[in-house]
Amino acid sequence: MLRPAAPHTTTPPTGEDVASSRPVLRLRDGSVTLAHKPVLTGIDLDIAAGEVVALLGPNGSGKSTLIRAILGLAPLSHGSLELFGMPAERLAKRHRIGYVPQRHTVGGGVPATVAEVVGSGRLDRRRLWRPWLTGTDRGMVAHAIATVGLAEKAHQLVSTLSGGQQRRTLIARALAGQPDLLVMDEPFAGVDLANQEILSATLTSLVAAGTTLLIATHEISPIASLVRRTVVLDHGTVTYDGPPTRDIMARFAASPDPHAGQGHGSDTKVPPTDAEDASEGGFEIL
């Protein structure tokens, strides 16, 4: 069972955001060039507060680069990016954007516990002259860990967890900052079915709490019930932007994920209808 969902872990969309119809994210004519090769060309993307957007496309279509450009990791060679109504480079409150990277391992030659890794997600709320975590920070860390269902593993070393649990740790790290916009890069890659369902349930409760989601994935099934809008990338340009049609579902749901379902042999993933079914239904299959 999923724990009772967050008492609003996120700032609800403010009147300002809606009234001025300022999108959470506005990318105009965005282009990215890496090693002299154009990877993204002329991307326009607006995301409004509370939207759940799946960024779809085959491997190499530029999904990850677009995510990196939004996060400021890949500089735009052309175009402009606004976040929360201001130019991206002037956004001081970086914690408003949560980021779950595609890697699902946490690097480093020294082991760390789930709570320590998730604690990094609060640092952007600290000032350089007051770098330590306060009681509020620790509370949010514990809450984020509980949200992804790892409360009992909070003080275990991340390296002892399964791939799916490590991914959930990184999601908790993103949630700890209480982001308004959560950007995830392939959150389901390499995650077994049971963990996919726990992840879907977590995302469902986040959406209910008003978080805006941008999820890059080549597999829409685990989030099909949440997604109202899909943006398809191909060769660095947007080829479709709209609701998930039957055609889109067929293109991005049927393909069995080569990484997933370790030992479960299940390619017939039924999109979960709601969180309850997602968390309970899965166990009966196992």
Next chain:
Amino acid sequence: MEILQFDFMQRALLAALLIGLTAPAVGVHLVQRRLALIGDGMGHVALTGVGVGLLTQTEPIWTALAATVVGAAVIELMRAKGRTSSDVALAVLFYGGIAGGVVLMAKSPGSTPANLNSYLFGSITATSPGDVMAFAVLAVLVLGTTALYARMFFAVGSDEEYARTRGLPVLPLNLALAILVAVTVVVSMRVVGLLLVSALMIVPVAAALRLRLSFARTVIASMLIGVAVSLGGVLFSYYGDTPSGATIVLAAICVFVIAAVGSGVLQAVRRPHREAEDHLHRHGPECGHPAVPHDDHVDYVHGGHRHAAHGGHYDEH
């Protein structure tokens, strides 16, 4: 204890205590970044600073500190550029440091091979009261900074890209860490010598890693190990008439071997068990899964296999 009656031994033990605490506190971040050998290179660069000090008859601690801080900044900036040529450039810098130091010291007034030796391998009993004061100030500076910014160093070290998306000042933090390493090198210079400086930053951490603790506890454990081997090494070197620096390093390596063997044995002895698949569901009388008494506990039949509660998870039985 009779050895405490000697002023030079008091200073030696105090210096050993200071670096036993400081070196692993900085070293843990190097190990996390897989930069265990950087400290070694900084020791090489420091020798040129010592040479400059002896040649110009300035206090070598401060010239060594200046040279090492500059070297550290150069190394970090090269690493930030991330060019493939930086590996070779580092090697050039490190060898240049040693060679420059040896030549400068040979040309210094009143320099002897024994002098060079004492900088390369440490000469703890030569620690002057002024040295101890300087070490104490620098050590407090290093310990205070690492304690305050441990989480930020940790965040950058474990996932630099993520830290960047958080708006953390990644380059300044990395530069700060490089400078802390430089200061630690200079503080450790008298006690273990420039060629063995890195060992005291790395080996206690390597031993602590075997205990499989959290990051915070790994830091504390490696500092405790650092203090134990530094003090133990100095005492042993006094009674056994061995060189202090090398004795300390050998003591650290002994602790590492004991920790490695011990943790290996412990793992073999512990009853191996297989953890059940992850689920948010809690088994209990009301859960609907058939309960099966099994020895002293209850298993729950779940999807055709039996789950037994174990700590925070379920085992397959």
